Amino acid sequence: MEGETFVVNHENNGHSDVLVVGGGVIGLACAWYLARSGKSVRIVEEQSVGSGASHGNCGVLFFSDLVPLCVPGAVRHELMRLLQGTSPLYIQPRLDPSLAFWLLRFAANCTASQRSHAMRAKDAILRTSMELLDELLAEESLDCDHDRRGLIMAFTDPKYLERYAETSRMLEPYGFAPRYHDRDSVRQLEPALSQRVCGGWHHTTDSHLRPEALVEAWNRTVRDSGVMIEENCRLDSFETRNGAVSCAKTPNGTFSADQFVLATGAWTAAIARQFDLRIPVQPGKGYSITMERPSACPQIPCYLYERNVVVTPWKNGLRLGGTMEFSGFGTDLTQRRLDHLENAAAYYLQTPIGRRVEERWAGLRPMCCDDLPIIGRTPGWDNLLLATGHGMLGVTMAPGTGRLIADLVLGRKPPFDPRPFAVGRFR
Secondary structure: OOOOOOOOOOOEEEEEEEEEEOOOHHHHHHHHHHHHOOOOEEEEOOOOOOOOHHHHOOOEEOOOOOOOOOOOOHHHHHHHHHHHOOOOEEEOOOOOHHHHHHHHHHHHOOOHHHHHHHHHHHHHHHHHHHHHHHHHHHHHOOOOOOEOOOEEEEEOOHHHHHHHHHHHHHHHHHOOOOEEEOHHHHHHHOOOEOOOOOEEEEEOOOEEOOHHHHHHHHHHHHHHOOOEEEOOOOOOEEEEEOOEEEEEEEOOEEEEEEEEEEOOHHHHHHHHHHHOOOOOEEEEEEEEEEEOOOOOOOOOOEEEHHHOEEEEEEOOEEEEEEEEEEOOOOOOOOHHHHHHHHHHHHHHEOOOOOOOEEEEEEEEEEEEOOOOOEEEEOOOOOOEEEEEOOOOOHHHHHHHHHHHHHHHHHOOOOOOOOHHHOHHHHO
């Protein structure tokens, strides 16, 4: 923490087969599948486990979200919405060459061929994650308010409602096509929607949970499996020798391992520069408001399409979340972004606000320029792997990511093709 003084202990505080840097949901997943495979694992986390983007997201397990953000026309569409003041996107004006380069690469990926490639790759990891999550929740009985009612895309503009049929057609070959609902049937499906909603599409294969509850329960299970977790332990640097990482230096000591996994989310690009790696991941700030359940509370999560806001109900609460802000690594709250969430809910829902707000939150999503995660070994370093760039699907993709990392470490054949996620695709 800023202002604190640490006495650096350079003694080796212990050796493990694998050291995972980062204790969010991705780091937990990597540690879990490695430990289940018989490896000794240590997690080093700068704050507390699950304190970053894993905490305040909306917890939608969006397994049918195959279409990437970078699609043909995406840049023009968002620029128009920015000019109209209706976009959830905000880019803080500043001199930032890395962000400018990221935006150019994102724009270059907005092609039909990249969309098809990304959909095939996302289908593989998301389908695996769906199966693994079912196994995890069944075998470990993790109490996280998991519910399988799907996700409703709610529309107030008939033009966008009709255009979503194109997304449905793209998802149909994968078995993820949503069900169409007109003005009347969408409110029969979800009576909490307001009269302004003109229709919707129901993604029946999706589910939702309370993400902070998942992380808390999974954290206990991971510890019980023998994983050592060092919290409030900042990574200072790595020591390397002959093209391999030998240990990680922290204020709490030095930790050596045979293999190292960087699961540091939005901070991965900065850390990876030590290895002369240029990782195109930028921090995309998202906001959420958690509150008590209102009197007319949705029973099914709703994506308020034109406003890009998600509403997730749980047994003991409701969360509004969304927006995409490229403004650096700060997590300070901006009132107009919070107002955007509440205004959207007021427009789409009958009773949008709970009696008591429990938390207003902002966190940083690791956004990759081609909207695919980066998972795999790093070129030029024999024992360093990355697991980052999951964007808004970190919780959804965590089981598949953890399994892939474990398979790569152990030299096993993974359940899906790892090549679309390889670090080397950016060289």
